Amino acid sequence: MATLHMLSHSPFSDSRLSSCLRLLGPSDALLLCGDAVYALQPGSAQRQALELMPSSIGLFALDEDLNARALDGPQRLQVVDYAGFVELSCRFDKVNSWL
Amino acid sequence: MSKSLLIISRQAPWSGPGAREALDIALAGGAFDLPIGMLFLDDGVFQLAPAQQPGALQQKDLSANLQALPLFGVESLYVSARSLQERGLHEQRLSLAVEPLDDAALTTLVARYDQVITL
Numbered sequence: 001m002a003t004l005h006m007l008s009h010s011p012f013s014d015s016r017l018s019s020c021l022r023l024l025g026p027s028d029a030l031l032l033c034g035d036a037v038y039a040l041q042p043g044s045a046q047r048q049a050l051e052l053m054p055s056s057i058g059l060f061a062l063d064e065d066l067n068a069r070a071l072d073g074p075q076r077l078q079v080v081d082y083a084g085f086v087e088l089s090c091r092f093d094k095v096n097s098w099l
Numbered sequence: 100m101s102k103s104l105l106i107i108s109r110q111a112p113w114s115g116p117g118a119r120e121a122l123d124i125a126l127a128g129g130a131f132d133l134p135i136g137m138l139f140l141d142d143g144v145f146q147l148a149p150a151q152q153p154g155a156l157q158q159k160d161l162s163a164n165l166q167a168l169p170l171f172g173v174e175s176l177y178v179s180a181r182s183l184q185e186r187g188l189h190e191q192r193l194s195l196a197v198e199p200l201d202d203a204a205l206t207t208l209v210a211r212y213d214q215v216i217t218l
Contacts, residue, residue: 001210015141016217019109022181023205096107096215099117 002027004092008034011046016098021049029058031080031088037065040073050074060088103134105212109141112161113153118146121218122164129171136175136212137168138205139197144182147193165195179205 005028011017017039020030030050032039039046040061050059051074063079066072073079080088089095106125110117121137128135139147146161153160168176180199183190190199200208209215 001213003209003215016109019141022202023209025206025210094212094214096209096217098217 001093002029004029004031004088004095006031006033006095006097007036007039008032009098010035011039012044017046018049020098021053024053024057026054026056029060029088029092031085032059032061033065033085034062037061037069037071040066040071040077042072047074051076060084101133102213103136103211104128105136105138105209105215107138107140107143107209107215107217108146109139109143109217111142111145112151113156113158114142117218118143119161119164122161122168124216124218125168125173126164126171129168129173132172134175135173136177136208137173138200138208139176139178139182140205140217141179141182142186144178144186144188147178147195147197148188149192149194151194162194168195177205177208 005020007016007020009016039050041047059076060078060080061073063081066079106121108118108121112118125135125137151162176197177200178197180201
């Protein structure tokens with residue numbers, strides 16, 4: 001059962017991202033929104049960890065949160081708007097919100 | 100058949116309402132006979148530390164509620180072996196009987212449930 005893991009906290013002040021990466025399944029995906037998009041900060045260990053994920057794992061981020069913080073993702077990043085967010089939530093068997 | 104729910108509890112017991120709220124969801128679900136599992140991850144494993152004295156912080160004892168989980172039919176209780184090890188806790192000396200799982204087993208656990216929430 002593929003899970004969409006939704007993160008919204010900065011990975012620099014919290015261990016949600018690293019724990020999430022440890023229990024990701026091969027067909028799961030990651031959706032970064034809010035301060036979680038700081039994980040894409042160039043030169044950070046967090047960004048490197050995301051780039052090194054197996055290619056079967058989808059990496060998504062919310063467009064407006066990226067824009068607000070002037071961040072770009074790596075090649076594999078798929079940028080979504082809110083409509084895309086909803087579509088993603090329906091596409092996966094379940095959504096795990098890391099509150 | 101009701102959908103199964105895995106609650107991942109990753110907050111320390113005295114840092115805020117997160118730990119208690121995760122536990123309340125589990126107990127409420129258990130009371131309604133829903134198939135609930137609970138996983139203690141990251142600082143959430145501190146909830147299982149023995150001999151805590153919540154009175155010192157003028158808080159209610161969370162461990163009494165934890166002991167109630169099996170009584171409410173929530174018997175699928177798991178803990179991340181890595182989170183325990185990182186924090187120097189030993190699985191034999193926890194206040195609740197939980198099954199330690201390694202990282203690979205955690206992935207399988209999450210996949211097995213219909214719904215997951217992380218608090």
